[in-house]
Amino acid sequence: MSGVNVFGLYAAAAVGLGLYGMITSPQPLRKIIAFNLLGSGVFLLFGVVGRRGAAAGIGNDPVPQALVITGVVVAFSATALAVALLLRLSEKASSTTLSSGPAGRAGSDPPGH
Amino acid sequence: MNIASTFELMLAAVVLGLGIWTIAVHETYSAAVGFVAYGLLVALIWVRLDAVDVALTEAAISGGLGGVLLLGAAARLRHAELMVAEVPDRLTRVSAAVLSVMTAAALVGAVLWLPDSAPTLAPEVVANAWATSLTNPVTNVLMAFRAMDTMLEKVVLLLAIIGVWSLAPDTAWGGRPGPRHRADPNGVLVFLARLLPPAGIAIAVYILWTGANHPGGAFQGGAILAAMWLLAVMAGLTDTPAVGRRWLRLILVAGPALFLVVGLGGLWFGTAFLAYPTAQAKPLIVVIEVAMIQTIAATLGLLLTGAPERSAKP
Numbered sequence: 001m002s003g004v005n006v007f008g009l010y011a012a013a014a015v016g017l018g019l020y021g022m023i024t025s026p027q028p029l030r031k032i033i034a035f036n037l038l039g040s041g042v043f044l045l046f047g048v049v050g051r052r053g054a055a056a057g058i059g060n061d062p063v064p065q066a067l068v069i070t071g072v073v074v075a076f077s078a079t080a081l082a083v084a085l086l087l088r089l090s091e092k093a094s095s096t097t098l099s100s101g102p103a104g105r106a107g108s109d110p111p112g113h
Numbered sequence: 114m115n116i117a118s119t120f121e122l123m124l125a126a127v128v129l130g131l132g133i134w135t136i137a138v139h140e141t142y143s144a145a146v147g148f149v150a151y152g153l154l155v156a157l158i159w160v161r162l163d164a165v166d167v168a169l170t171e172a173a174i175s176g177g178l179g180g181v182l183l184l185g186a187a188a189r190l191r192h193a194e195l196m197v198a199e200v201p202d203r204l205t206r207v208s209a210a211v212l213s214v215m216t217a218a219a220l221v222g223a224v225l226w227l228p229d230s231a232p233t234l235a236p237e238v239v240a241n242a243w244a245t246s247l248t249n250p251v252t253n254v255l256m257a258f259r260a261m262d263t264m265l266e267k268v269v270l271l272l273a274i275i276g277v278w279s280l281a282p283d284t285a286w287g288g289r290p291g292p293r294h295r296a297d298p299n300g301v302l303v304f305l306a307r308l309l310p311p312a313g314i315a316i317a318v319y320i321l322w323t324g325a326n327h328p329g330g331a332f333q334g335g336a337i338l339a340a341m342w343l344l345a346v347m348a349g350l351t352d353t354p355a356v357g358r359r360w361l362r363l364i365l366v367a368g369p370a371l372f373l374v375v376g377l378g379g380l381w382f383g384t385a386f387l388a389y390p391t392a393q394a395k396p397l398i399v400v401i402e403v404a405m406i407q408t409i410a411a412t413l414g415l416l417l418t419g420a421p422e423r424s425a426k427p
Contacts, residue, residue: 005224005225006118006121006122006125007121007125007158007161007162008221008224008225009125009221009224010125010128010129010158011220011224012217012218012220012221012223012224013129013132013217014129014132015216015217015220016213016214016216016217016220017132017133017136017213017217018132018136019209019212019213019216020136020209020210020212020213021135021136023201023205023209023212023213024201024205024206024209025136026200026201027141027190029141029145029183029186029187029190030136030141030144032183033135033141033144033145033148033183034135034136036148036175036179036183037132037135037136037148037151040151040152040155040171040175043167043171044155044158044159044162045220045224047158047159047162047164047167048162048224049227049231050162050164051162051163051164052227052231052233053231053232053233053234053235054163054233054235055233055235055236056235056236056238056239056240057239058235058238058239058250059162059163059164060162060163060164061233061234061235062234062235062238062250062251062253062254063234063238063254063258063259065164065166065167065251065254066251066254066255066259066262066263067259067262068164068167068170069166069167069170069251069255069330069332070255070262070263070266072167072170072171072174072175073170073174073266073270073332073409074266074269075175076174076175076178076179076182076413076416077269077270077273077274077412077416078273079179079182079183080182080273080277080416080417080419081273081276081277081416083182083183083186083419084276084277084280084419084420085280086186086190087186087189087190087419087420088280088420090189090190091282
């Protein structure tokens with residue numbers, strides 16, 4: 001069970017790292033990457049818990065496995081949507097800042113557009 | 114300490130290092146590169162956790178396709194990202210660090226002090242495998258025991274593609290996503306784009322078929338198909354289709370629509386929504402998976418190419 005615990009500890013660290021990156025990174029793309037890191041930590045925690053549920057000749061509880069597969073695909077589609085939003089924002093505003101300060105307003109659309 | 118646990122410690126250490134690099138490195142592009150390597154190594158952790166189905170999905174979708182998505186976005190945003198200078202002040206960073214450490218510590222506690230009799234549904238899954246005559250327990254859960262989740266996930270994919278397409282500028286509405294790629298016709302990229310797809314398509318079909326009894330299935334196969342298509346697009350051998358095309362939309366809804374029809378059939382002829390008749394369970398699941406692999410491949414590929422950028426008319 002030691003390996004499971006090592007990966008469990010790592011998964012907890014990944015959640016912490018991802019959370020920190022999501023709050024402190026100024027660039028939106030970095031926030032998206034950090035969000036994915038956080039997500040991978042959550043999935044791994046699920047996998048570690050499922051590994052403990054090994055029974056009936058299966059090495060890892062199949063129900064959490066199936067849920068994680070679904071989760072990975074959903075996380076990917078959310079990432080793709082976020083990246084598309086970000087690319088459109090940079091195209092429209094020629095900047096990717098999320099702040100509403102003067103720097104953010106400078107690049108916004110001219111009125112009536 | 115034996116070799117296996119040394120390997121596990123090293124793997125966890127390398128992955129942790131890559132995770133820290135991804136968050137701490139200065140350039141966004143380097144962070145994206147770090148994340149690709151990270152995704153591939155996390156797949157190894159899943160293999161060690163005896164979850165090979167998840168490992169395949171993680172490598173193909175998170176590491177592979179997700180990596181291409183993030184690398185592409187980082188390359189296109191290189192200049193825009195540099196202009197963002199407002200770094201959060203010290204107080205924000207310190208409180209974020211405290212919050213993150215506390216969250217991680219709580220999770221460490223949860224992992225270390227889990228109750229000893231671990232709950233598991235594995236015996237139930239094995240005991241009921243006769244109902245579908247598939248022997249891969251994960252496919253059984255995905256396609257039969259929790260088929261509702263899988264069906265709704267297809268709907269999420271559809272919603273995501275609608276969201277991405279609706280970001281198209283007016284001039285490119287219903288047009289072709291992404292730039293038209295051109296590559297040196299004698300270069301390595303074009304060579305690989307001609308060489309790999311036949312093998313890739315065969316592997317994808319094999320992974321779909323073997324998913325009934327061994328690790329694999331429609332998600333993993335669909336991701337490989339999408340990767341082969343993207344390779345051909347990036348080498349300039351083919352162009353992305355205009356998103357207004359009817360055949361394209363038919364492929365995109367085929368998977369969830371067929372799933373829904375079979376589900377309603379279960380309600381009509383059987384006992385419950387998505388209840389497969391035992392004798393036809395495997396053929397029905399295979400038919401759904403064949404429709405699903407096309408929908409998954411098309412949706413993943415189109416999510417990666419992004420919003421329409423060029424008008425449908427040349």
